Amino acid sequence: MTTIDSNQDFNVNFDDIKPRLKHDDYGLFAAVIQQYDTLRVLMVGYMNDEALHRTLTTGRVTFWSRSRQEYWRKGDTSGHVQFVKKVELDCDGDAVLVQVDQVGAACHTGQYSCFDEGGVLPAVVGYAPQKKL
């Protein structure tokens, strides 16, 4: 199902990336998944080094499932594959932002985004002070 972009540099040197990653006590970091064109945030998962390596080198998103304690290549069971478009690391190396092309629903409940399923919480809205002209 994955087509390789011939314009890409396939030589992902993970040895350069590995020292930049900062893990929690379980060897994990957060992965925020965002639809690449609409920019809707779809879900938050967790990765270890190997899950990130697979994500960077295969064109598809792989997580580490904290509940099942196993690798989880998104869509293998559901068909709801996440094709990788762009991966960014944050300043301190403990989160990645993965822009994807989501096939079908990202959420296991059938909702497009996991944040559609939980929904909006009541919140007081804040306003930035008016900028001086």
Next chain:
Amino acid sequence: MTTIDSNQDFNVNFDDIKPRLKHDDYGLFAAVIQQYDTLRVLMVGYMNDEALHRTLTTGRVTFWSRSRQEYWRKGDTSGHVQFVKKVELDCDGDAVLVQVDQVGAACHTGQYSCFDEGGVLPAVVGYAPQKKL
């Protein structure tokens, strides 16, 4: 600095929200922060129940700092305040998505987004199969 929106329902009943939250072993869950108009993902932080309660009721984002082990109201030191626009919970209650109006840079390095600072990782791009017409 925070102005209250008179159209908002101030009666944030946290007792209704609390049972929906799922915590890690440290009592925390992930908070993805996104600029509300451009939809750029700015950073990932962590909250406990009290940090979320403060975020929902004050119009400004408060995190729990894992490194400093204290509440951290974004912008109190830097001036780079995050004004809350919308808060969504995910399907299993272990992540929130907070849309904000970011004042200045979100990243402590001075970059607008923490993902600008870490930057793009080399990745193979995947493609969804062509849809049948």
